[in-house]
Amino acid sequence: MISESKRAQIIDALKANPNASAVARQYGVSHPTVRGMAKAAKIDLGRSGPKKVTPEKRARIIKALEVNPNASAVAREIGGISYAATARLAKKANIALAQQGRPRGQRRDLERVTDRQSATTIGTSQSPQMSEASGFAQAFRPQDSQL
Numbered sequence: 001m002i003s004e005s006k007r008a009q010i011i012d013a014l015k016a017n018p019n020a021s022a023v024a025r026q027y028g029v030s031h032p033t034v035r036g037m038a039k040a041a042k043i044d045l046g047r048s049g050p051k052k053v054t055p056e057k058r059a060r061i062i063k064a065l066e067v068n069p070n071a072s073a074v075a076r077e078i079g080g081i082s083y084a085a086t087a088r089l090a091k092k093a094n095i096a097l098a099q100q101g102r103p104r105g106q107r108r109d110l111e112r113v114t115d116r117q118s119a120t121t122i123g124t125s126q127s128p129q130m131s132e133a134s135g136f137a138q139a140f141r142p143q144d145s146q147l
Contacts, residue, residue: 002029002033006027007037009027010023010027010029010034010037011037011038011041011043013026013027014034014037014038014041014043014045015043018038018043018044018045018046019045020034020035020038020045021034053081053085053089057078057080057081058089060078061074061078061081061086061089062089062090062093062095064077064078065086065089065090065093065095065097066095069090069095069096069097069098070097070098071083071086071087071090071097072086074086
């Protein structure tokens with residue numbers, strides 16, 4: 001339980017600086033306790049949660065996306081905004097983004113299989129052990145008629 005004098009000090013501190021986290025640290029109480037006191041005293045602590053993008057910054061991002069439809073590059077160029085937020089703004093503005101990375105549905109393990117097959121092909125021409133190993137694997141591979 002917090003004494004009335006400490007409660008009054010916390011409320012005075014919130015009126016001077018409406019930062020619940022700072023006041024909580026200063027007085028050694030929890031953040032939710034301070035937020036509750038602020039709510040009861042009808043002190044506005046401001047917006048909590050993620051920051052909104054200002055209209056000016058939104059306009060800069062959209063203009064940059066129209067020139068370069070790469071959300072990652074635009075986010076780095078403008079700063080203070082993530083790739084995901086930039087991509088959401090592009091979607092809202094109906095700007096098609098440039099394809100980045102691997103297309104959806106393409107599996108990485110298929111690339112590894114292709115790499116192994118090319119390594120096996122290279123290895124068979126150079127190494128007799130490799131050709132024996134691949135002959136062994138082919139001997140035990142199920143035939144089409146067995147599938």
